[in-house]
Amino acid sequence: MRTYEKTSNGIEYTDELASSNGAAFVLYPTAAHNTEMIKAAIRELFNNRDVVSMKVANERDWDERYRTEIFAHPLTRTLRWYEINADDYGLLRREREKGTTTEQYVKTFVLPFIEETEAVNLNKYGEQIYKV
Numbered sequence: 106m107r108t109y110e111k112t113s114n115g116i117e118y119t120d121e122l123a124s125s126n127g128a129a130f131v132l133y134p135t136a137a138h139n140t141e142m143i144k145a146a147i148r149e150l151f152n153n154r155d156v157v158s159m160k161v162a163n164e165r166d167w168d169e170r171y172r173t174e175i176f177a178h179p180l181t182r183t184l185r186w187y188e189i190n191a192d193d194y195g196l197l198r199r200e201r202e203k204g205t206t207t208e209q210y211v212k213t214f215v216l217p218f219i220e221e222t223e224a225v226n227l228n229k230y231g232e233q234i235y236k237v
């Protein structure tokens with residue numbers, strides 16, 4: 106599973122190279138982080154890193170993070186992308202907001218539906234899913 110870096114006040118973030126000028130950052134504050142803590146985290150990153158863009162995660166970002174963790178989960182490592190049921194963002198959000206761990210999600214919504222998910226993707230994308 107991916108480990109997230111944290112600011113000095115404990116707010117997790119991701120970064121990815123955006124250009125030769127620096128990186129794009131996404132902060133993932135939780136309910137335990139107030140507005141002042143978020144502002145301090147943003148200042149810290151701007152002062153210490155080459156920031157090209159900064160964003161505080163919205164619901165879609167949290168959904169994408171959850172989805173990424175599903176694809177990275179040890180129980181899905183042997184599966185191909187088209188066998189992993191993680192394209193229904195309504196389901197992803199409902200389960201994420203309920204507090205379903207990625208392990209629970211994988212055991213409940215991925216492993217029992219490998220063949221069905223492959224069939225859906227085969228119907229959607231055709232035989233090209235099998236080409237590397």
